Structures are given as C-alpha cells and as structure tokens.
Amino acid sequence: MKTIVGLEIHVQLATATKLFCGCSTDYRDDEPNTHCCPVCLGLPGALPRLNRKAVEYGLRVAKALDMKVPEESEFARKNYFYPDLPKAYQVTQYDKPLAVEGTVEIEDDEGHEKIVRITRVHLEEDPGRLVHVAGGSKYSLVDYNRSGIPLLEIVTEPDMRSPQEARRFLNKLRTILEYLGVFDGDREGSLRVDANISLEGSERVEVKNISSYKGVEKALTFEVTRQKNLLRRGQKVTRETRHFMEGRGITTSARGKEEEHDYRYFPEPDLRPLRVAGWVAEIDLPELPVARKNRFMAQYGISLNHARTLTGDLKLADFYEEVAHVDPALAATWVADTLLGELNYRNMGIAAVPAERFTELLALLRSKTITDAAGVQVLREMLDTCAAGKPCEPPAAIVDREGLARATESEFTEVVEKVIAANPQAVEDYRAGKNGALNYIVGQVMKETRGRADPRELGRIVAESIDTGGV
Amino acid sequence: MAGTFDFSPDDRCNAFITTCSTAPFTDGPLAGTAVAVKDNISTAGIQTTCGSRILEGYVPPYDAHVVELLRNAGAAIVGKTNMDEFGMGTTTETSAFGPTRNPVDPERVPGGSSGGSAAAVAAGFVPMALGTDTGGSIRCPAAFCGIVGLKPTYGRVSRYGLIAYANSLEQIGPMARTVEDASRLMSVIARYDPRDSTMLDKPYDHGPTADIAGLRIGVPEEYFGEGVDPRVAETVRDAIGVLEGLGAETVPVSIPGMRHALAAYYVICTSEASSNLARFDGVRYGPAVDTRKTWHEAYQDLRQELFGTEVRRRIMLGTFALSAGYAGRYYAKAQVARRNIREDFERAFRDADIIAGPTMPTVAFRLGEKSDPLSMYLSDILTVPANLAGIPAISVPCGRVDGLPVGLQLMGRQFEDERVVDAAFAYEQEVRA
Numbered sequence: 027m028k029t030i031v032g033l034e035i036h037v038q039l040a041t042a043t044k045l046f047c048g049c050s051t052d053y054r055d056d057e058p059n060t061h062c063c064p065v066c067l068g069l070p071g072a073l074p075r076l077n078r079k080a081v082e083y084g085l086r087v088a089k090a091l092d093m094k095v096p097e098e099s100e101f102a103r104k105n106y107f108y109p110d111l112p113k114a115y116q117v118t119q120y121d122k123p124l125a126v127e128g129t130v131e132i133e134d135d136e137g138h139e140k141i142v143r144i145t146r147v148h149l150e151e152d153p154g155r156l157v158h159v160a161g162g163s164k165y166s167l168v169d170y171n172r173s174g175i176p177l178l179e180i181v182t183e184p185d186m187r188s189p190q191e192a193r194r195f196l197n198k199l200r201t202i203l204e205y206l207g208v209f210d211g212d213r214e215g216s217l218r219v220d221a222n223i224s225l226e227g228s229e230r231v232e233v234k235n236i237s238s239y240k241g242v243e244k245a246l247t248f249e250v251t252r253q254k255n256l257l258r259r260g261q262k263v264t265r266e267t268r269h270f271m272e273g274r275g276i277t278t279s280a281r282g283k284e285e286e287h288d289y290r291y292f293p294e295p296d297l298r299p300l301r302v303a304g305w306v307a308e309i310d311l312p313e314l315p316v317a318r319k320n321r322f323m324a325q326y327g328i329s330l331n332h333a334r335t336l337t338g339d340l341k342l343a344d345f346y347e348e349v350a351h352v353d354p355a356l357a358a359t360w361v362a363d364t365l366l367g368e369l370n371y372r373n374m375g376i377a378a379v380p381a382e383r384f385t386e387l388l389a390l391l392r393s394k395t396i397t398d399a400a401g402v403q404v405l406r407e408m409l410d411t412c413a414a415g416k417p418c419e420p421p422a423a424i425v426d427r428e429g430l431a432r433a434t435e436s437e438f439t440e441v442v443e444k445v446i447a448a449n450p451q452a453v454e455d456y457r458a459g460k461n462g463a464l465n466y467i468v469g470q471v472m473k474e475t476r477g478r479a480d481p482r483e484l485g486r487i488v489a490e491s492i493d494t495g496g497v
Numbered sequence: 498m499a500g501t502f503d504f505s506p507d508d509r510c511n512a513f514i515t516t517c518s519t520a521p522f523t524d525g526p527l528a529g530t531a532v533a534v535k536d537n538i539s540t541a542g543i544q545t546t547c548g549s550r551i552l553e554g555y556v557p558p559y560d561a562h563v564v565e566l567l568r569n570a571g572a573a574i575v576g577k578t579n580m581d582e583f584g585m586g587t588t589t590e591t592s593a594f595g596p597t598r599n600p601v602d603p604e605r606v607p608g609g610s611s612g613g614s615a616a617a618v619a620a621g622f623v624p625m626a627l628g629t630d631t632g633g634s635i636r637c638p639a640a641f642c643g644i645v646g647l648k649p650t651y652g653r654v655s656r657y658g659l660i661a662y663a664n665s666l667e668q669i670g671p672m673a674r675t676v677e678d679a680s681r682l683m684s685v686i687a688r689y690d691p692r693d694s695t696m697l698d699k700p701y702d703h704g705p706t707a708d709i710a711g712l713r714i715g716v717p718e719e720y721f722g723e724g725v726d727p728r729v730a731e732t733v734r735d736a737i738g739v740l741e742g743l744g745a746e747t748v749p750v751s752i753p754g755m756r757h758a759l760a761a762y763y764v765i766c767t768s769e770a771s772s773n774l775a776r777f778d779g780v781r782y783g784p785a786v787d788t789r790k791t792w793h794e795a796y797q798d799l800r801q802e803l804f805g806t807e808v809r810r811r812i813m814l815g816t817f818a819l820s821a822g823y824a825g826r827y828y829a830k831a832q833v834a835r836r837n838i839r840e841d842f843e844r845a846f847r848d849a850d851i852i853a854g855p856t857m858p859t860v861a862f863r864l865g866e867k868s869d870p871l872s873m874y875l876s877d878i879l880t881v882p883a884n885l886a887g888i889p890a891i892s893v894p895c896g897r898v899d900g901l902p903v904g905l906q907l908m909g910r911q912f913e914d915e916r917v918v919d920a921a922f923a924y925e926q927e928v929r930a
C-alpha cells in the first residue's frame with residue numbers, strides 16, 4: 027500500500043523587522059506585548075506597509091527552488107475569528123502567490139535521488155500567540171509579539187512516499203533556507219508543518235500543528251499505522267483534519283471544525299499588487315548545498331558521504347572549511363564522524379565549538395603528537411568545558427595536564443613486557459593461533475598507557491615480542 | 498503664536514460627539530484655526546467612536562497622518578464630529594449618539610455620513626472640518642448643508658489612522674464654507690505618507706484661480722435622468738450656465754456604467770466592511786465580554802448588542818457577498834462593473850476636462866424620511882461613481898430649492914484635484930460677486 031505525503035511548511039523569515047511594520051522580530055527573550063505597534067496590534071486605522079526584505083527573501087527561496095515568479099502577485103485577506111488574530115483576518119496570499127512550480131532534490135528510501143515538486147510559496151503574517159495560564163484558569167492571555175512576523179508558506183506536491191522521506195525533505199529544505207540566509211532554524215517555533223497523508227486509494231488526512239522536524243516523522247508514522255489498522259479492520263479512513271499532540275506522539279481528530287471554515291478571501295485593499303518578477307534576475311544566490319557538496323569532493327578530495335554530511339548543515343560546512351587547511355581528509359573524518367557524534371551525544375550545536383581550538387587539535391593529531399584515542403579524550407574534555415560555558419582550554423594544555431602525549435617506544439616496550447608476563451594464558455592462545463588473543467593483549471597495553479600508544483604499532487610490537495620469545 | 502482655543506459651541510444640532518473645551522495649537526499656516534475632525538479619524542488622546550457604541554471609550558494611542566499634519570500646521574482640534582455609524586448611512590441618523598440636525602432646517606437631516614462635520618461648518622462653529630467620503634459622505638452633507646466639500650483623488654490623502662469602512666473607496670477630505678478654505682485645508686492634509694501603500698507622492702500645493710476660459714465641461718445625461726428632482730436638475734443646469742458664461746464650453750458625455758454603479762458600490766463596500774469590522778469583538782474594544790459564555794457566543798452577542806441595525810445589515814450583506822459559492826456572482830462581478838465605470842470616465846475625460854452634475858438627486862430629507870434602506874441607498878447614485886473611479890469630486894453650493902441648499906458636483910481626472918477646485922472657485926467667485 028503506497029503512502030502519499032504532501033507538506034505545507036510555514037517558516038519564519040529571518041528579517042530584522044515584521045512583515046508590515048517596523049517592530050523588531052527578535053522577541054523571544056522579551057516580555058509579552060513589547061514588540062508591538064498600531065499596525066501589528068491591528069488597531070483601527072493602522073495600515074500595512076510591506077517589508078521589502080521579506081519579499082526579497084521569498085524571491086531568494088523561489089530562485090533557489092527554481093520556481094516561476096508571476097508578473098503580478100497579490101495579498102489577500104483570510105477572514106476568521108480567533109483571539110490571537112488582532113484584525114480578525116490574516117494578510118496572506120491566496121490565488122496569486124509569490125512563486126509557483128519548483129523542485130527540491132532528496133534521497134528516496136533506497137538512497138536514489140528523487141525530485142519533490144514545490145507547488146507554490148507565498149508570504150503571510152504570523153498571528154499572535156495565546157498563552158494559557160497554568161492551573162485551569164478561566165482566561166487565556168494573548169501575546170502579540172509574534173503578530174506580524176513574516177512567514178513563508180511552502181507547499182509541496184504529494185510526492186513523498188514515507189515519513190522518512192518527509193523528514194529528509196524537511197532537512198534538505200531547512201539546509202537550503204539556511205544557506206540562503208533567510209531562516210534561522212534555531213529560533214524556537216520558527217518552523218511549523220501541516221502534513222497531508224493518505225494510503226493509496228484511501229481518503230486524505232491533514233495533520234496540523236507539527237512544530238518540529240522529528241515531530242513530522244513521528245506524526246506521519248503514527249498516521250500510517252493508524253490508517254493501516256483501520257483498513258485492516260475493514261473500516262474506512264475518513265477525510266478529516268487531525269491535530270498532532272507532540273507530547274504524546276499521537277494525532278487526534280479536529281472533528282470537522284476546520285473544514286467548516288469559509289475564509290471569504292478577497293484581495294487586500296490596503297496593499298497594491300506586487301510586481302516583483304523583475305527582481306529575480308538581480309538576486310545573487312549563494313552556493314547551495316549540492317554545489318558545495320560537489321566542491322568539497324573536488325577541492326578537498328573527501329568522500330561523498332563526508333561531503334554530504336558536512337554540507338547538510340550550513341554551520342557545519344562553514345566550520346569544516348575553517349579547519350580543513352590542517353589536513354582536509356583528517357579534518358573531514360574528525361568533523362563529520364568524531365565531532366558530530368560527540369556533539370549529538372551532548373545535544374550541542376557546532377556553534378559552541380571554537381574552530382581555532384579544533385584546528386590545534388587536528389594539528390596535534392596530524393603531527394602524531396597524540397594518538398586518535400587520546401585525541402578523542404582531549405576533544406571530550408574540550409566539549410565538556412564548552413558545554414559548561416567555560417572558555418575552551420587549548421588542546422595542548424589538556425595533553426600536558428593529562429599526560430596524554432604519545433608514549434615513547436621505550437615506555438611501551440616496558441608495559442608490553444609487563445602485560446605479556448601477567449597474561450601467560452593469552453600468550454599461549456596467541457601461539458596456538460587464536461587471533462583474538464593478540465587483540466586482548468594489545469587492549470591491555472592500551473589500557474595501561476591510557477590510549478597514548480598507537481594500536482597498530484602496538485600490535486606489531488606485541489607480536490614481535492612474543493615471536494622472538496622474549497618472555 | 499501658540500496657545501489654546503476655547504471652544505464651547507451651542508451645539509443644538511448635535512454636530513459633535515466629543516468637544517475639546519480648550520484645544521491647544523501651535524504656530525503654522527493654520528495657527529489658531531479651529532478644525533473639527535470626523536469621529537472615524539484617529540486622534541491620540543481623544544475618544545474616537547465612529548459613531549458606534551462598540552468603540553465608545555476607545556482613545557487611540559496614535560494620531561492619524563492627517564491629524565499629525567493638522568497639529569503641525571497649527572490647527573486647534575476642537576472636537577470630533579457625529580457621523581453615521583462607521584460611515585454607513587446618508588443622513589447621520591444611524592449614529593449611536595443620536596442624529597445630527599441640519600443647521601439650515603433642524604427638521605431636516607444634514608446628509609451623511611460626515612453630517613456632523615458639515616453641520617459644524619454650516620452652523621459656524623468652525624470654519625473648516627475633515628470629513629471622509631466612501632460613496633459621497635463628504636459631498637452629500639456639503640450639498641445638504643450648503644457648504645463646500647472635496648473628495649480627493651484616491652491615493653492623494655493618507656488613510657493612515659482612518660478607521661476603515663471600505664478601504665478601496667474612501668478618502669479623507671476637506672469641508673469648509675468657501676472653496677478657498679477647503680483648498681487651504683487640502684494643502685495641509687495632502688502630504689505623502691509612506692505608511693499608506695495605496696498613496697501616491699503627489700502633494701497638493703495649490704491656490705485656487707478663477708480662470709476657466711476654454712475649460713471643457715462634460716455633462717452626462719445620466720446625472721439628470723430618472724430619480725433626480727427636476728428642480729434640482731434645473732438649478733444645476735443654471736450653475737453650469739454660469740461656468741459657460743465664464744468661458745467654459747459644455748460637451749455631452751455618457752457614463753453608461755452608472756446602471757450598475759450602486760449595485761457594485763454596495764457589494765464592494767459591504768464586503769470590505771464585513772472584514773474591517775470583524776476585529777470589534779469585545780476583547781480589545783468596547784465593554785468586556787461575558788466570560789461565562791464560549792468565546793464565539795460572546796462575540797456574537799456583543800456584536801448583536803453594540804452594532805446598530807444598519808451596520809449589522811451591511812456586515813451580513815458583505816459576508817454573504819464574499820461567501821464561497823457567491824463571491825464569483827457578487828464580489829467578482831462588482832469588480833467588473835467598477836472597471837467599466839472607471840473606463841467610462843476615462844473615455845469621457847478625453848472629451849471633457851471636468852464633468853458636472855448635481856451632487857444629490859434631491860435636497861435634504863426630513864429626519865426619518867428614508868426609513869427603508871433601499872431608498873436611502875438610491876440617493877447615493879450620483880456620488881458613488883467618483884469613488885468607484887477613484888477620481889476627485891467637489892460639491893459647491895449652487896442655489897436653493899424650497900429654501901434648501903443644492904450642490905453642484907464637479908468631477909475631474911485622477912490627480913487633477915486642482916482643476917475641480919479651480920472650477921468650483923470660479924463658480925463661487927462669480928455668484929458671490
């Protein structure tokens with residue numbers, strides 16, 4: 027049974043000011059209702075004035091997704107009552123969107139490249155936010171700081187075939203938006219998704235209110251299971267809108283309420299039609315993920331996998347380019363594999379890592395001053411201090427303090443002899459041809475030297491010592 | 498010469514909703530001039546109600562652009578004038594604060610919806626006032642009260658701070674006893690404001706001149722046809738004769754799209770109004786809603802209680818006209834009719850420099866006379882075309898019928914407000930002399 031998924035993604039554009047007024051968009055750490063003016067409060071008589079930057083950002087996305095920008099687009103009013111909507115209508119774009127017909131390339135579930143078609147993108151204003159007072163209060167509060175933040179709505183064709191594809195699409199889209207400098211994914215609530223999902227031959231269900239990347243995959247996976255179970259029991263899937271309960275990982279029916287809305291769209295009489303097709307040629311796109319991936323492979327001679335991982339996040343790619351000069355291949359392994367793994371484990375972002383210190387670490391590794399194992403220990407120390415908000419110690423200082431410099435030949439022949447003497451059974455096994463025995467002895471030596479010896483070199487020395495019958 | 502203006506009119510005609518007994522003013526071209534402002538124009542610190550209970554007690558935290566300009570020019574804002582609730586009426590009888598009476602005859606309406614501003618000027622309380630004109634709301638009361646009123650070209654005066662009734666149609670404009678004063682007030686308020694995106698940067702800097710030799714005046718048959726009181730038509734034809742006497746020539750023109758003008762106008766203005774007025778829900782304006790009810794119920798009850806009958810009627814009409822399945826039949830068709838009228842005027846203005854006709858088909862009605870909405874709507878037939886076309890139109894007193902004032906309406910090409918002002922000035926100078 028084929029799964030069919032289409033997405034509507036709302037992203038907050040990272041402009042300095044709101045879509046129709048001069049209020050700052052940087053409200054997240056501030057008191058409620060402090061980033062407001064007559065316009066974004068919808069006071070009687072106030073008029074919208076379109077933010078040129080938001081239009082430029084929208085067009086940047088349109089160009090990057092290879093979209094058509096019509097000669098004329100238009101804002102419209104979407105009328106509905108809700109306490110977070112101060113004018114009782116949202117200024118959005120309806121039948122004349124900013125741009126239409128684009129594409130995004132992703133990997134399908136088999137790892138092949140596939141195209142997800144983009145139906146349209148359009149600009150609209152974010153409503154305010156209801157704040158429900160804890161403790162079952164009889165009232166709710168409204169915060170209009172968010173009111174009027176520019177949103178770009180991106181609508182896809184139903185081209186995705188699994189929840190995993192949907193997540194990959196979102197990751198790809200996010201990367202592109204960040205590369206374009208129009209979106210800051212680290213801002214809380216900066217991305218919201220409505221997903222349409224159906225099983226081939228069944229009715230379509232819309233899941234609203236998903237506010238994270240992981241949430242999309244979770245919500246869709248839940249829906250696939252729910253819908254398959256319905257069909258298995260001989261029931262039908264009802265065409266409906268459902269809400270995603272992030273905390274519980276389930277969707278619940280909105281009971282037809284959403285479908286009853288008649289938004290009575292009509293052109294916003296307070297704004298002139300938008301004629302911006304001519305701006306597109308003026309836009310210089312930055313290097314986008316695909317181009318950067320190809321360049322990384324060509325310029326640094328690194329693998330497709332490394333290049334893909336490194337360019338899959340703008341900040342990570344920038345970081346790699348800052349440290350690659352030490353040794354591009356070594357840097358790729360250490361950034362894409364080791365560092366990324368350690369960051370994920372700590373739930374840290376790359377922004378917290380000082381590139382200068384990491385460069386020093388790479389230099390220590392390249393000069394074989396420390397072993398890989400010791401390098402990991404040093405890195406962990408560095409990240410722990412970063413995570414604690416302390417200034418990052420130079421890796422050389424950590425090596426000194428912890429005595430992690432590569433052990434000298436004489437240092438570890440001593441240890442090797444000690445370990446061989448202490449493990450006669452293992453020596454016996456090795457001589458009997460049991461391969462694991464050598465590894466065991468090497469492991470013991472590593473432990474004794476706290477990773478300061480190189481395992482490959484050790485293997486050779488241990489084998490030689492036993493073979494020459496030194497013991 | 499900054500100071501304060503003491504203002505305590507004997508307001509027997511109920512021209513004002515709010516008066517400011519001591520109005521401060523500063524230096525400037527209008528220093529110390531008392532100006533009344535229609536109560537749908539936002540004034541920081543002064544209650545602004547739109548003639549509605551739902552906004553009673555609402556004190557805007559900001560000035561409309563025109564008010565800012567007035568203050569900067571030294572005007573003393575002495576009060577906020579009565580109006581049909583949210584501008585929805587032709588008589589000022591739909592105001593929640595009681596009707597305004599016509600200073601010429603207290604048994605008559607002053608016209609509307611800027612009836613309070615017209616009455617304040619006609620009664621001599623102020624030399625000039627601001628009105629707003631969505632479908633004739635400046636020109637109708639100017640005609641009925643025997644004063645001058647100009648509806649500027651759409652986009653010539655900032656609407657920032659004007660509480661919207663029908664955004665695509667309305668403009669703020671000057672009302673005064675003389676064309677010269679109306680023109681002076683226009684010079685103050687017609688200044689570019691980037692906050693109004695529908696505005697063009699075409700400031701009005703004009704002192705009227707009476708030389709109209711060679712001016713071609715279009716006289717559309719539709720303005721003298723059925724429904725127009727023959728005595729009013731006659732008075733206006735005489736006035737056009739005066740202009741001919743001053744060297745203008747008349748040419749016949751036609752605005753066939755007039756047939757659908759009223760229908761188109763009422764669909765457009767009610768559609769826009771239904772959206773504009775949705776924000777008045779009792780959460781932020783008006784008395785607090787009853788929190789024991791569900792919020793939809795609370796909204797409904799409050800809006801039922803605090804909006805007047807005419808406002809509710811127009812909200813319902815507009816909501817219907819925009820509804821799924823009907824928008825194509827009503828809203829879309831109205832836009833077509835609007836385009837037709839605009840093109841009719843463009844065509845007419847190839848042969849004529851200005852177009853002349855009566856402002857209103859009759860003289861002022863008796864209070865309560867227009868009790869059925871349809872006959873009231875019909876009386877807007879001669880004023881709404883200028884709003885649909887976005888062109889400037891002025892009403893200037895041109896005589897009396899049964900002792901009641903008649904207005905001569907002069908319409909011009911877009912952004913040729915100066916020309917209609919000059920024609921009106923020439924007429925006024927001639928008959929006054």
Ligand SMILES: [Zn+2]
Binds near residue numbers: 049061064065066
């Ligand atoms: Zn604002």
